Amino acid sequence: MSFLVGAGPVIPNFGKGSACERSNGWFCTDWLHAHWGDTLQPALVQHLWLSAVAVGIGFAIAFVLALVGFRRRPFDAGIGALADFLYTIPSLALFQLLVPFTGLTVTTVEIALVSYTLLVLYRNMVEGLRGVPADVLEAARGMGMTRAQTFRRVELPLALPAILAGLRIATVSTISVATVAAFVIPKGLGEPIFIALDQNLFKTEILAAGGLAVALALAADGLLVLGQRAATPWSRA
Amino acid sequence: MEPCVTVADAFTPHTFVDAFSFIHDNASFLFQKTGEHLELSFAALGIALLLALPLGLWLGHRHRGLFLAVSVSSLGRALPSVVLIAFGLTILGVGFWNNTAALVVLAVPPILTNAYFAIDGVDPDVVEAARGMGLSERQILLQIELPLGLPLMIAGIRIAAIFVIATATIAAIAGGGGLGEVIVNQASYGLAGVVGASLCVSALALLAALLLSLTLRALTRRPGPVP
């Protein structure tokens, strides 16, 4: 087979990108058309899922913790400090700590994302529940409500604005932070951005994927504002 | 001076012990990286404070621009640092200012919204009373509203500081140096180095948060000119 080594390869014409793509123009609409389906749209859907799961799990955990923390001050201090600490761990480092346990999987990314939602969600929940005026609680007790009833019918509704405000912040931040998920798994809007960084800072891809991440965050924020208004018609914020 | 090259291994409780000995053995190297890290973080926080604090206070005082304060904040939160750094590379080029700019965007939202709500939320009766006593708008803002709004305002700066110090590690993807340089280089420094550097980052962030809390306590203990 030695003759094969001698014969040089034929290099065919691979086709060229548009002039805009080749010169790395500011925004090549032709690239966008060509790669919406195979790159951007799947990344957007993955990004949405990564963020939604993180916020959902984070909300559930924060809620349980808040139930404990808002009645017992010592727990509150402990949970608050833990949430503070989790928040200060750089995401790049946290990923590396988790990989030996959970591998290069969605789980690794979700654990990191969830731990970043906890601080805002927990703090807002506790502040909201604590902010219920004492006389309102007194009145509820006077009406013969049990502790569970008071919580469900009085404290929770009154804390709702603060809880939802926390949810908005956590959602927008998570969608933003989820771009670093691409350090671990080739998923989400961070992936096209990292590929573009590797390929001579291809501007169109960075702008398109980055723009989608921002648009997704703002759309989610808008939806939550509408939900907030519907859920708490008595307050305007 | 060059830290020894270790093969990174799986993370065990012993990694923490290794991490501390990494910190100990590479103290001067980490000290230098911490210096770079702080330089970047302080520059970003300083610029963000200069931009966001006066604006937030003024808007809060006028009770105007709620929409502006809230939407600037949402937008700031929505812009991923990775995207900012990537995009900044095409405009500002590689270097200190690109990373600083990305971190400024990160720091502005909490400072701006909290400053706005801190002043906006001051009891209008108190402000009216001060106005009745003949205080100028400037005096009202600085002597009445600012001291009352201080806790919320500092809470915003505290969040921004934690945010910036923890995120400054990302600067390493674009030659920014700082502790992130160790964190992205497990191949050279080992997992112990990654954990060690990350502990340094956490310590810095928590220290900054603590200092701000103490500042707040010191400031609010002082008998202010509250009528």
Place this chain on the structure above:
Amino acid sequence: MLRRSHAVLLGVALLVGLTVSAAATAAAKPTVTIGTKNFTEQYVLGQLYKQALEAKGYRVHFKGSIGSSELIDTALTSGKINFYPEYTGVIVADLAKQKSPKTAAATYAAAKRFEESRGATLLRATPFYDSDSFGMLTSTAKKLGVKTIGDMKKVKSFTFAGFPECRTRVTCLLGLKQIYGLEQAMFVPLASISVYTLLDQGKTTSGDVFSTDPQLQGSKYTVLIDTKHIFGFQNVAPVVSKSLASAGGSAFAKTVDAVSAKLTLGAMRAMNKAVAIDKQSPASVAGAFLAANHLK
């Protein structure tokens, strides 16, 4: 060979999480699970081998973007993949942790010995090599009057940009300092962004570039000659598990070797350029190349 920071970042730590995939070996032709690392050249290589094998009737699973050398090696040894294109110098220096041999053939032999000691083997190496190189703008090289890396000794101070672990590698910055005595080199660590961006922006004097980078095709950049061979020899050879190699036999090896034999420096640069600059997909570029060379 690690160009993107998550490759760098995740390093070696991965031990858990790679599950052994049940390979169906009952069929006459074995199933091939190809893995690739996460940068342009690897995407192209993966597609080349995948499509060539598929054309000969092999069933191929494709797992792209596995990250760093250490990581993809774990994927291989744990059976998650049974085939991936690797650089011979990387196997010797980074996986086996041995000193770099003096010739390309010796490097290939050492790499093969290492892989065979642990349940895998190497197929034939490609003619092209992708090694780290000392690159700078041609205008800078002219201004400084340098042709070889040794010439840099006369430059009082300069910066050298590269991926983070370059700092501690003998095949990179450490070699420049220890073997060439370029103590004045100041290192600019980069993860994720390309050295060319810094060179273009005038933010660094020089940097660690790769010989197959499409940017090196023109005359804009100059690579200084590495007279002392610190950068090692980096020909690509497919690493395959022994079970796949024996199940596939000589027909399998012949199919793969025929592809490797056509991968010259010019061919690889052209394909990298088609993907990175002309934005063609790795799959279509690989397909066109195989078709033109009657490998598909």
